[in-house]
Amino acid sequence: MVGPTMTVALLSIGTELLRGEVANSNATWLAEELTLLGFTVAVVETVPDEPEALGEALRRLGSRHDWLIATGGLGPTSDDVTAAVAAEVTGRELQCDQDALAAIEHELEHRGQPLRPGHEKQAWVPAGSELLPNARGTAPGFLVRLSRAAAFFLPGVSHEMQQIFREHVCPRIAAAAPRTSFQICLRTYGAAESLVGERLSGLEQEFTGLVLGYCVRGPEVDVKLLVRATSYAQAREQAEAAARSARERLGALVYGEGEDTLPRLARRLLREKGWRLAAAESCTGGLLSELLTSEPASDFFVGSAVTYANSAKTALLGVSEEALRGHGAVSAEVAAEMAEGARRALGCEAALAVTGIAGPSGSSSGKPVGLCFWAVAHPGGTRVEHATFAGSRTEVQRHAALAAFDLLRRTVS
Amino acid sequence: MVGPTMTVALLSIGTELLRGEVANSNATWLAEELTLLGFTVAVVETVPDEPEALGEALRRLGSRHDWLIATGGLGPTSDDVTAAVAAEVTGRELQCDQDALAAIEHELEHRGQPLRPGHEKQAWVPAGSELLPNARGTAPGFLVRLSRAAAFFLPGVSHEMQQIFREHVCPRIAAAAPRTSFQICLRTYGAAESLVGERLSGLEQEFTGLVLGYCVRGPEVDVKLLVRATSYAQAREQAEAAARSARERLGALVYGEGEDTLPRLARRLLREKGWRLAAAESCTGGLLSELLTSEPASDFFVGSAVTYANSAKTALLGVSEEALRGHGAVSAEVAAEMAEGARRALGCEAALAVTGIAGPSGSSSGKPVGLCFWAVAHPGGTRVEHATFAGSRTEVQRHAALAAFDLLRRTVS
Structure with a gap:
């Protein structure tokens, strides 16, 4: 096993999520992207659009993790409080960023819409934060330090969030991805989890650093073979050997690997x-x-x-x-x-x-x-x-x- | 405004969720059910199948909330550690519950399957916890006290979880639902969030205790009118009056209410x-x-x-x-x-x-x-x-x- 890796926390902000009105698809998407980049997502937390709960979560997660990616609460309406709470937690003023305002005006002009007060509110970000431009909407994201964590704040609208993540978050974090683990996911169909688990019983003892995980998705059972080692190459080699052995044990139950469905x-x-x-x-x-x-x-x-x-x-x-x-x-x-x-x-x-x-x-x-x-x-x-x-x-x-x-x-x- | 209400925390346990391999649909479903019952879901947290992270979350959430509903990690395979960690956090022994074991054997007999070691593991729950029978699968849930919170542990398989929630959790918590708030959700189609927000600007000042929330779902914008008052009847009356006013302002943009899609x-x-x-x-x-x-x-x-x-x-x-x-x-x-x-x-x-x-x-x-x-x-x-x-x-x-x-x-x- 290797030492502690750098961890990412995801914070989803929005009362509608806590009421079950929408699925938290942003967290699922971000978790998958970060995992593919090689990061470990240590926690996903969802809090309401309420200053007290949001402030507590930002302080706690910001002190425990290396990266924090927060989504939601940057919209034009009165319930969107994320920027104000981020300013308060970091001891900064909220100020109107002129570049952000110009970008918002440009986006609205492109859409043929007038600037409304709610739009202007979206240009207010914590002083000294780094702006993450939004090429698909009006709310920009921003990056600010929160004690231990570099904290990225992104809008909750999915396609805007995804674009900012790819354009502005990935380039800033990709180099830090700790590549000392490797995972292979085998996808199976046709047997219950207990049977799949039984066929693989003892496999963890055969391969150093191997941790098995099972995930039931309806009638399917995914088998995750995660290997942590002192180097990426070593982890990958062990994972591939373990996957070969698992495939032999599971036979035709395995229909694919990785992103297969x-x-x-x-x-x-x-x-x-x-x-x-x-x-x-x-x-x-x-x-x-x-x-x-x-x-x-x-x-x-x-x-x-x-x-x-x-x-x-x-x-x-x-x-x-x-x-x-x-x-x-x-x-x-x-x-x-x-x-x-x-x-x-x-x-x-x-x-x-x-x-x-x-x-x-x-x-x-x-x-x-x-x-x-x-x-x-x-x-x-x-x-x-x-x-x-x-x-x-x-x-x-x-x-x-x-x-x-x-x-x-x-x-x- | 009224005093602090009883709060519910949801804890989703599963490394696959933190890797974005599956959407956390259990949390969405539970949040919606609890909201409809009148509860406030204060936080949703997702942690991996790892004793340290899970233990920390159980201790923290259990001391801050009145109810805790945890899902996942009760399965038959080696990565399922929830029951063991719950036992450790509550200072109890893990013991084999004979009723649970009999129920598992009965379920397997019904399916024509033999008892496997992984199945037997599912009968091990913290000593003194109350069993929540699983009519649709082998992993029973259990109820145990965690400092402040009554903590329900349910399996992660959705239809099993839902059945145990309805049969065994609801009857134990429904009477405690604090009915001093009322919410109406108007569903709109055809205008952006900023325009919807502008049409409703000033509404919060007109109705005592009204908090407006907006939720963008693709091309739709939901408007939530939440009123907190000293009684349920008063909250409901205010919310209904506010909804009438909002409907007048929004006109044909509103296509429905509540569960409408x-x-x-x-x-x-x-x-x-x-x-x-x-x-x-x-x-x-x-x-x-x-x-x-x-x-x-x-x-x-x-x-x-x-x-x-x-x-x-x-x-x-x-x-x-x-x-x-x-x-x-x-x-x-x-x-x-x-x-x-x-x-x-x-x-x-x-x-x-x-x-x-x-x-x-x-x-x-x-x-x-x-x-x-x-x-x-x-x-x-x-x-x-x-x-x-x-x-x-x-x-x-x-x-x-x-x-x-x-x-x-x-x-x-």
Whole structure:
């Protein structure tokens, strides 16, 4: 093991986060970026837009960590207090930065909007802080020292925050990233965490400096193999050796590594194979297509028929009345006809289909909520699988979509 | 203003959260549930699966807050240390709870799985703690006192955590909810935060105890009107009066309140009108349908054609070669033909369509990334609108889908 590494604290500022009105996606994004850069994020803390709580957190985190990245509370409205509290905690005056004001006026002119008092407020930052220009909005970020920590304050609007982070934060911190650890993440599908853990039992004893971590994401289990060593090269070598051993123990459960996801793997396999894909969805209601198209997909993805009603299954996919009446919309027969119909209607080499009962109600004639059928139609034939998934409506939809991608991976690869 | 209220701290335990590998959806969910119950969530903190950091957070949060709800780190694998650290912080022994062990064995028997050593580990909880049974998984939660706080420890698997929270945490805390504040959230669409803030400027001075909060969610701005008073009835009355005044100032920008979202509003308006809906999507790739069907929708939603390729637009929707060649797939003409084609093919009163350039690449012949057209076809005709949205691919897709829902609201209501 090596000595203490430099640590980063993330501070998310916003009462709406503490009310659960929005997910804290900024913290997730920053944590991932910082981890990839080689930093250890030691804590993520969320506090309300209230001077007392915010001031206490800034003092505590600023004295314990080397870097502090705060987001939120720099907006134009009366509840945005971050700059004022940062000034108070650092014993500085809040002052109007003329460069910031000019940039705000320029941005508004570009948008054809007048300068409002709320906009002008955004140019007020702690005296002597370093300005971090915002190329996408009006609120600039700023950098100021908080006892031990270099503290970056960024706006809460995601795309503005991300742009400032990449343009102005990364260049200032990247050189300090302590590169003495290496992590490999194996992505698995098809087994519960306890089984995955059991297959890897004893692995930590075989490789010096190895720490195993498990992360359950719906039906998937990620296995993180982190190695800390005295050098980056050594850590990497050990991690790669441990990953090879883990892959042997886990076999086909491992579908990918690092940034892989089942939809990403599907995109890659289809491109390698030169196949175009169509889809037909019932209970997933568009989710399967959305997962495919959340990244560029127009080179292989032709389209999907989201056939929620039986009439749509017939109109768009030509599913037969016999199958719908004889077996019901949630059946192996209909799943197969949906996949074959999508493949035919959209002229593709392969098609995926999903039909099921997402819930919370809708169980009928002995078919429970959560029962889903999924199918792949391809030049070699049609395969159908099914399962009954537990969880909420959203979880059932997600499980079903991922099961279809897993079937595709096993079919194509 | 009233005196200090009882506060809740949320502690999320898991190294994967600090690496940005998964979003902290448990904290968002708990924060929303607790807020609805009337509690104030004072802080959300995320710490790694490491005894030292976890112990420090438990001691600090346990001494400052009345309730602590911790999630994560109760799993079967070696990185799960929560129960051991909770025992250490409270000065208790970790002991095997026989009821918990019996419940785990019962759950595994139900699943047809053998008891593994990792499962047995989950029955070890701090001595004298109160068990919170897990009806959906193997890891039970437990309740133990941590200096000031009653501390609930729950598993990190979402549906298990939610079930234990509803069954075992709520009944123990609900009676203590301090009902002396009332909040109304107005949801707006169509104006930037600064303009919304300006329209409401001075409102806080007109209503005693009113605190305004703003939350930007993509193209939407939520306005929170929170009133604290000496009684719940008084707080509620003031908040309702303030909300009426805010609605007058904001006019048609307000599309809803509370739990309303544009997709939810669309579902309600369509049901009221008795219209069935179809959709046709290009750049949103299924997102529009997914937003519609994330809650039950089979009584009005017939289906959607996700026509990613031009060939799919022709095959499923009958979009004309003339429109595609003469104006391009991203055009008002094609948006209109897509909506009309979906309405015709799926036999609905109304249809929404979206086409655009989600990016990051794909701009062509003078059409920039972010340019989107959306249309509604209905018995009274077809309307098309367009805009160029800023942000990432995902953000452009989301903006376009919401713009279509907003057009539907203005058309139907």
